[in-house]
Amino acid sequence: MISREYTYKKAFENKKEAVKKREFERELLLSALYKSEPRLVEIENELKSLGARLALSTLAGDKATLKEIREKSKLLSKEKKEILKKGKIPSDKPECSLCGDTGYVGGKICDCIKKEASRIMTEELSREMPLGDCRFDNFDLKFYPDKTDSDGTNPRRRMTSILKLCREYVLNFGENSENLLFTGGAGVGKTHLTLAIVAGVIEKGYMAIYGSAENLFSAVENEKFSGEGRGNYDMMLNCDLLVIDDLGAEMATSFTKSALYNLVNTRILSGKPTIINTNLTIKQIEEMYSPRISSRLIGHYNSNKFLGVDIRQQKSLIEK
Numbered sequence: 001m002i003s004r005e006y007t008y009k010k011a012f013e014n015k016k017e018a019v020k021k022r023e024f025e026r027e028l029l030l031s032a033l034y035k036s037e038p039r040l041v042e043i044e045n046e047l048k049s050l051g052a053r054l055a056l057s058t059l060a061g062d063k064a065t066l067k068e069i070r071e072k073s074k075l076l077s078k079e080k081k082e083i084l085k086k087g088k089i090p091s092d093k094p095e096c097s098l099c100g101d102t103g104y105v106g107g108k109i110c111d112c113i114k115k116e117a118s119r120i121m122t123e124e125l126s127r128e129m130p131l132g133d134c135r136f137d138n139f140d141l142k143f144y145p146d147k148t149d150s151d152g153t154n155p156r157r158r159m160t161s162i163l164k165l166c167r168e169y170v171l172n173f174g175e176n177s178e179n180l181l182f183t184g185g186a187g188v189g190k191t192h193l194t195l196a197i198v199a200g201v202i203e204k205g206y207m208a209i210y211g212s213a214e215n216l217f218s219a220v221e222n223e224k225f226s227g228e229g230r231g232n233y234d235m236m237l238n239c240d241l242l243v244i245d246d247l248g249a250e251m252a253t254s255f256t257k258s259a260l261y262n263l264v265n266t267r268i269l270s271g272k273p274t275i276i277n278t279n280l281t282i283k284q285i286e287e288m289y290s291p292r293i294s295s296r297l298i299g300h301y302n303s304n305k306f307l308g309v310d311i312r313q314q315k316s317l318i319e320k
Contacts (some may be wrong), residue, residue: 005231006231007117007120007121007235008109008113008117010120011103011113011114011116011117011120012103012113012118014104014116014120015101015112015113015116015256018095019095019101022090022095023092025090026090026092026164029087029088029089029090030084030089033083033084033087033089036087037083037087037201039079039086040080041082041084043076043079043080044080046072046076047073047076047080048079050069050072050073050076051073053065053069053074054066054069054070056076059070078274093123094111095112096112097114098110098111099112099113114205114207117207118202118205118206118207119179119207120210121202121207121209133197134191134192134193134195135196135199136163136167136193136196136200139163139189139192139193139196141156141159141160141163143308143309143311143314144156144158144159144307144308145308145309153307155307155308158305158306158307159307159308162182162193162306163193165302165304166193166196167195169197170196170197170200170201170204173200173201173204173206173241173273175271176271177241177273178273178301178302179205179267179268179273179274179275179276179300179301179302180203180273180274180275180276180301180302180304181275181276181278181297181301181302181303181304182194182275182276182277182278182304182306183278183279183280183281183282183303183304183305183306184279184305184306184307184308185279185306185310186279187309187310187311187313188306188307188308188309188310188311189306189308189311190245190277190306191245191246191277192244194210194245194275195210196279197241197243197275198210198241198243201240201241201287202311206240206241207235207238207239207240207241208239208240208241208242208243209235209236209239209241209242210245211243211244211245212242212244212245212246212249212250213244213245213246213247213248213249213250213256213260214246214249214250214251215252216236216244217255217256217259217260218250219233220233220236220259221255221256221259223288227277236263236272236276237263237267237272238270238272239272240272240273241272241273241274241275242263242267242272242273242274242275242305243274243275243276243277244263244274244275244276244277245261245277246277246278246279247276247277247278247280247285248278248279248280248284248285249279252288252289257289257290257293260293261289261290261291261292261293263298264276264293264296267294268300274301276297276301282294282297282298282303285297
């Protein structure tokens with residue numbers, strides 16, 4: 001997992017490169033246009049001459065001449081603008097009107113940099129997670145039995161409802177989004193739908209962090225004891241959406257239990273949404289971690305149990 005420091009450093013570097021590239025391309029187009037439109041050179045020379053006259057007239061206090069010069073300058077500038085527009089020369093105005101392409105607004109990082117940092121995070125996540133392969137539109141409900149069990153549950157209806165929940169979660173994602181707890185056996189679609197949520201949230205410009213419990217807790221441990229990946233823990237606490245996948249598959253130590261509690265509790269207090277996937281039941285979570293954690297998952301998370309048979313196994317049988 002890349003650090004917050006690296007992500008924002010890279011975002012600022014990309015911003016500077018984009019500005020340089022845009023300026024370079026504009027200069028090339030301008031150079032070509034000046035060669036093909038001699039009138040542009042004439043206008044430039046006339047404006048320079050008027051500028052010199054303006055200075056002299058200002059010193060002399062000649063108001064009539066000043067008015068004449070300003071009117072001529074206005075007409076020449078308008079003519080120049082029309083030629084540039086005809087030549088399809090891009091504006092030299094900053095791409096971001098908020099920060100003027102500096103990356104800062106009032107001493108704080110501008111939204112344009114935050115969006116670029118989010119894009120970088122997307123690329124990094126895509127290298128490790130199949131974000132492109134896990135979408136809502138390729139989540140196939142046919143793998144879930146359309147029959148009602150003795151306890152009154154129908155896997156396909158349940159999963160249709162959960163799919164709808166996930167779509168709406170992305171559609172309405174924001175500061176007040178709820179926490180989600182996805183439980184159920186292995187291979188029943190928890191990771192697929194969660195990755196689809198992550199992709200959708202990132203596409204909307206939010207910062208999302210996705211990782212297995214093992215990898216996330218390992219990153220926190222490495223930062224704490226060796227200083228490796230400084231800023232990872234801060235990113236987990238403050239990102240717009242944190243996803244902890246496969247909770248319970250990691251080695252449960254006093255450190256991982258503490259890390260989980262701190263992540264869950266801190267994000268609840270700050271109102272930042274978290275999604276947790278696990279094969280464990282609430283009872284097993286309580287036994288493996290602590291009642292403090294399970295009580296927070298019960299009280300602050302929208303719990304959804306996935307039903308069905310391991311889809312990976314079903315697909316494997318079909319391929320054979």
